[in-house]
Amino acid sequence: xxxxxxxxxxxxxxxxxxxxxxxxxxxxxxxxxxxxxxxxxxxxxxxxxxxxxxxxxxxxxxxxxxxxxxxxxxxxxxxxxxxxxxxxxxxxxxxxxxxxxxxxxxxxxxxxxxxxxxxxxxxxxxxxxxxxxxxxxxxxxxxxxxxxxxxxxxxxxxxxxxxxxxxxxxxxxxxxxxxxxxxxxxxxxxxxxxxxxxxxxxxxxxxxxxxxxxxxxxxxxxx
Amino acid sequence: xxxxxxxxxxxxxxxxxxxxxxxxxxxxxxxxxxxxxxxxxxxxxxxxxxxxxxxxxxxxxxxxxxxxxxxxxxxxxxxxxxxxxxxxxxxxxxxxxxxxxxxxxxxxxxxxxxxxxxxxxxxxxxxxxxxxxxxxxxxxxxxxxxxxxxxxxxxxxxxxxxxxxxxxxxxxxxxxxxxxxxxxxxxxxxxxxxxxxxxxxxxxxxxxxxxxxxxxxxxxxxxxxxxxxxxxxxxxxxxxxxxxxxxxxxxxxxxxxxxxxxxxxxxxxxxxxxxxxxxxxxxxxxxxxxxxxxxxxxxxxxxxxxxxx
Numbered sequence: 001x002x003x004x005x006x007x008x009x010x011x012x013x014x015x016x017x018x019x020x021x022x023x024x025x026x027x028x029x030x031x032x033x034x035x036x037x038x039x040x041x042x043x044x045x046x047x048x049x050x051x052x053x054x055x056x057x058x059x060x061x062x063x064x065x066x067x068x069x070x071x072x073x074x075x076x077x078x079x080x081x082x083x084x085x086x087x088x089x090x091x092x093x094x095x096x097x098x099x100x101x102x103x104x105x106x107x108x109x110x111x112x113x114x115x116x117x118x119x120x121x122x123x124x125x126x127x128x129x130x131x132x133x134x135x136x137x138x139x140x141x142x143x144x145x146x147x148x149x150x151x152x153x154x155x156x157x158x159x160x161x162x163x164x165x166x167x168x169x170x171x172x173x174x175x176x177x178x179x180x181x182x183x184x185x186x187x188x189x190x191x192x193x194x195x196x197x198x199x200x201x202x203x204x205x206x207x208x209x210x211x212x213x214x215x216x217x218x219x220x221x222x223x
Numbered sequence: 224x225x226x227x228x229x230x231x232x233x234x235x236x237x238x239x240x241x242x243x244x245x246x247x248x249x250x251x252x253x254x255x256x257x258x259x260x261x262x263x264x265x266x267x268x269x270x271x272x273x274x275x276x277x278x279x280x281x282x283x284x285x286x287x288x289x290x291x292x293x294x295x296x297x298x299x300x301x302x303x304x305x306x307x308x309x310x311x312x313x314x315x316x317x318x319x320x321x322x323x324x325x326x327x328x329x330x331x332x333x334x335x336x337x338x339x340x341x342x343x344x345x346x347x348x349x350x351x352x353x354x355x356x357x358x359x360x361x362x363x364x365x366x367x368x369x370x371x372x373x374x375x376x377x378x379x380x381x382x383x384x385x386x387x388x389x390x391x392x393x394x395x396x397x398x399x400x401x402x403x404x405x406x407x408x409x410x411x412x413x414x415x416x417x418x419x420x421x422x423x424x425x426x427x428x429x430x431x432x433x434x435x436x437x438x439x440x441x442x443x444x445x446x447x448x449x450x451x452x453x454x455x456x457x458x459x460x461x462x463x464x465x466x467x468x469x470x471x472x473x474x475x476x477x478x479x480x481x482x483x484x485x486x487x488x489x490x491x492x493x494x495x496x497x498x499x500x501x502x503x504x505x506x507x508x509x510x511x512x513x514x515x516x517x518x519x520x521x522x523x524x525x526x527x528x529x530x531x532x
């Protein structure tokens with residue numbers, strides 16, 4: 001697995017810097033650019049490995065709203081003893097005005113409440129541990145980065161982060177180099193598009209009953 | 224809880240604008256309540272100018288923001304309020320170019336930009352929500368929404384005021400109420416059944432029928448960020464969008480009058496910021512934000528009756 005530091009050296013070389021003694025850019029700046037590139041890739045693709053992240057999470061009793069884990073970008077799926085059905089707050093209100101008064105042993109529905117919270121229905125008599133699947137934040141650590149953080153993308157996509165970081169870093173040159181680097185941005189965007197396509201394909205296959213066959217997802221799942 | 228602080232974002236802004244900044248670990252401890260003249264003997268550069276704000280012990284529970292002071296001979300120092308051990312982080316983003324008389328940018332200006340950018344992002348995306356309780360006073364129809372509310376999305380009654388609580392109040396418009404009953408303003412009831420936000424000040428909302436007793440409701444709303452920020456504040460916008468806030472600040476910094484003006488790069492920065500907003504829209508389609516769904520669009524049918532009745 002490549003680390004931030006591994007890619008940073010490559011970025012500096014492309015910027016005509018000596019990785020051993022960079023002058024115009026610091027390693028801290030390069031790490032920031034690489035993290036920005038990785039996070040943008042996650043926002044665009046939402047996949048591949050990130051979506052598979054599973055954590056155990058305790059749903060509290062007598063509580064509708066819960067906070068997502070700190071490294072959660074978007075919650076996708078919740079599983080208790082069975083998969084919870086994803087719905088919307090508005091749908092719950094339209095179905096049963098008194099859904100917030102209902103209590104049960106296990107939740108049946110979940111709904112997003114923005115990107116930082118989610119709700120469950122019905123509320124619980126007692127805490128229940130569930131599994132969450134979500135798009136996870138790349139590099140969920142405080143700045144400044146040490147350089148040893150792992151770049152959790154497949155090897156064939158790593159170069160796109162280098163080219164994108166090079167483009168972002170040339171901004172401060174404010175010269176022809178910056179304008180010329182827009183080409184690099186286009187190259188990166190094309191690679192990101194490939195990543196997104198590949199991620200979509202994997203997503204469909206994730207629900208496959210047999211290898212290579214698509215599972216017919218319901219409109220609710222598709223939403 | 225977000226990881227990214229205001230300092231994190233403005234450090235990146237400083238790098239992009241070629242403004243010197245400091246980030247080093249102390250090579251000797253700092254005593255509390257004693258003037259400290261930071262410089263090479265502590266492992267870092269000297270302080271830039273009087274009035275500059277710096278952060279000591281960044282990333283620890285002892286972190287504090289200090290303002291640089293000047294002694295009669297022009298020496299610059301800070302006075303920590305608590306002691307800080309060796310290897311504690313010292314970081315500051317002073318935007319020192321032109322200080323103190325002709326600065327290109329100031330720290331206060333950049334903090335303002337970031338506060339504005341964060342709220343612009345939240346207003347555009349409404350990706351963060353909150354709840355809070357609101358007391359209802361009898362015979363008072365209109366109320367001020369919470370200070371950090373952009374728009375109220377849902378209102379529910381609270382027990383013990385309502386035996387059926389919690390239940391949602393339906394949102395209507397005053398036009399719908401007018402079409403249903405031209406004398407609706409005269410109606411009173413113990414617990415409101417509807418609320419509206421139109422044709423009054425954008426920061427207010429009202430109830431129907433007019434409450435005849437005191438009670439309480441819970442407001443569910445899209446949240447904004449504080450109007451001002453400090454160096455150690457964490458962002459309200461989720462971490463994954465922090466880079467786009469940086470571009471929003473750079474856009475403002477390069478758009479101002481004077482030597483710093485650079486329309487071409489300012490435009491680029493603006494496009495990056497707006498790109499972040501578009502990405503947030505995409506993400507919220509995944510997360511299925513209620514109001515982004517077509518079914519949320521209300522038909523123009525006046526139906527001020529609860530569906531369950």
